[in-house]
Amino acid sequence: MKKFFPVYVRVPLLFAIFFFAIEWIVRGDSDKPAFIEHPVVLILLGLFLFALIAVEMVASATSKIMDRLMTPEERAQKEKEASLPFAETPWVKRLMQKLTSTKTIAQEGDIMMDHDYDGIKELDNELPPWWVGLFYVTVIFAVIYLLRFHVFDGDSQVAEFEKEMIAAKEQVEEYKKTAPDMLTADQAVFSDDPAVLSAGKALFDTNCAVCHKPDGGGAIGPNLTDDHWILGGGMKNVFNTISEGGRPGKGMVPWKTNFKPSEIEKIASYVISLNGTVPAEAKAAEGDIIWSKSELSADKATEETPATEEAPATTDAEVAPEAAN
Structure with a gap:
């Protein structure tokens, strides 16, 4: 990988990835960069950059020592591999073989089928592992989806959207009640302050x-x-x-x-x-x-005046004298 990402690309790239990761983790909702809000982040960034440079120096020194210890045949093989295109490099080939389970031409005899159509033969190739894995993922997802939305009556996308819209409207109305620059004529209040x-x-x-x-x-x-x-x-x-x-x-x-x-x-x-x-x-x-x-x-006094208590009910004993008159 070194020939595709030289040191002057690797170090800045890895440092930038680490920097943005720290910003995302530490910064939170702050408007200031993390290294300003938390000065200790500067120390952490400096240590990471120092470690990157140190690793590159050690790796470079180790590579030079290994080159000196190689035999001419090993050195020639290394130079040959270094000149190969990216897709032809050994580790890429190994990765593709694991992902696709392809067989070499020498191994095709082991998976040759008995079918023969005018000299055209058929190979019993396995399905690519990446395809099989993806198929299993879709099956698991389908089972979870079925249980979640058709057995346990989970909210559909439409129901979730409607709930979120209702919640958003409530938040907007709540914000309008206290937002000074969204006042309406009905909300305006006289102040003698x-x-x-x-x-x-x-x-x-x-x-x-x-x-x-x-x-x-x-x-x-x-x-x-x-x-x-x-x-x-x-x-x-x-x-x-x-x-x-x-x-x-x-x-x-x-x-x-x-x-x-x-x-x-x-x-x-x-x-x-x-x-x-x-x-x-x-x-x-x-x-x-x-x-x-x-x-x-007058309006304010009316609002502050408590409601008049109802008069107690008159009993029969209290009206009896008047009835007698």
Whole structure:
């Protein structure tokens, strides 16, 4: 094999195989290479490379010593074998003979059959061992498959696919519940946290103040501080208006291409926080939908209020006096 894979090919190839094997075993789910995440891997790689070079040096020295000890006839035989094509090398021939169970021409007399058709004779060759082995594997597989899916009612490929799709959909829906950049208008929640409102204000001042003024009093766009809303108040409606844009032809563009859903949620929270403020030179109210942020507090209070306990049933003894009256 040395003539097909010289030392300058063998050493890098074996080292690369070892390197990728170590990466696959040690790295796991880490984003960093194993030799950076675990410096001890560098020592292991260095030792392996040292061992490779040492083995090659010992093998080369041993080969030279053996060459000097050979007789001229043995040296000639070795050179003859070295000049043979790959398929003609002795070890390849031995391997193919084991895989195919072929007979030499001298051995054909032992497997010659009595059939003779116009001088054409037939050999009783054995089936190739690789073919027989493969046949046995298919038989074993067929028995296991039969028991697994037709006796013990295992899931078919279609059933497995449907289960995996259901599980995948559940994982996607679960991810959507907490993924900040996959929020929808129905999932958006108002926040009065100063950090959220500050982030929303920064985005509003940069992108929305030109039409609504920095204080929300309204310029080209409507006043955002009163209780009149053109497309509806509340977190869902404000989020949807920012994301999808306002009325066609009125200049309010869909901002979903510029902002992530989590950013739109912050802007919507800031816009709602402007409700009820009194800006200077506020624009006249527009819109027929009446809504104020006080409704958020009312809704929250309703959710937090425990259910009223049912009044205890009145007994016959308690109603008896009234019946007597």
